[in-house]
Amino acid sequence: MKQHYEAIIREIGENIERPGLKDTPQRAAKAMDFLTQGYQHSVEEVVNGALFPSDSSEMIIVKDIELYSMCEHHMLPFIGKAHVAYIPTGKVIGLSKIARVVDVFARRLQIQEQLTVQIAESIQNVINAEGVGVIIEAKHLCMMMRGVEKQNSSMKTSSMLGTFRSDPSTRNEFLALMR
Template sequence: MKGHVKELLTELGEDPNREGLLKTPERVSKALHFLTKGYQEDPLAILRAATFREDYQQMVIVRDIDFYSLCEHHMLPFFGKVHVGYIPNKYITGLSKIPRIVEVFARRLQVQERLTTQIKDCIQQALSPLGVIVVIEAQHMCMQMR
């Protein structure tokens, strides 16, 4: 990836050998691997590892989950808050697992609509709740910067 970044810098009209850019290819490579680490994680396994039988049928809500993702169309950031609610049907999960699955899906090239659906589908598949709701509020740099 570093070679491609160096080539990209040249295509942009920059000198990849100038002092400020010498380590840029390595930094960009590390950053992109971190920002897309969700491809190496299994969100369903995360939820299933902390699933507990519980006779509870009131809505469980986890609000204001921070997320950061990259738009798949421009590879520019979009970020904001995720709110997740579900009504258990004999099974619950640890509350900390909800932000974890949000991060796994967000750390992939995304669109907001798919991110919303993937979170919902994962909870539905892992817990078979009576209902699930996912709301995402986001700022898209691909819209705001361009």
């Protein structure tokens, strides 16, 4: 990857030998590895069996999970928050594991619409919840820095599974708690 970054820097007309850029290709390669580390992890690995018996049948919500991802169309960041809710059926997942599931998918080249669905489906599959709801709100640098250059725009996406989709009162409770 380092050699490709060197080529890109040369292609834009910069001198790869100048002091400020001399180590940039290696740093950029390391940064890209970090930003896309989701490819090296699986949901099963990050959950690591952190499922616990529970009699709870009420909605559980984890709000404001920071996420950083890269738009697969322009390879520019999008930054935002995920809100994840589920209704357990006999077991709950460790709190930090929800944030780790978000990161598994966010730290890949991605579109927000698919990211939202992947998180919801993964949580559903891991804990067999009665329902799962995921809302993501993010700002996309591909829209802010280039193209239409709209600085204050943001995107919201949702994925509702199980009772979050089929029961309007469950969906409405979740949406009300997000306000």
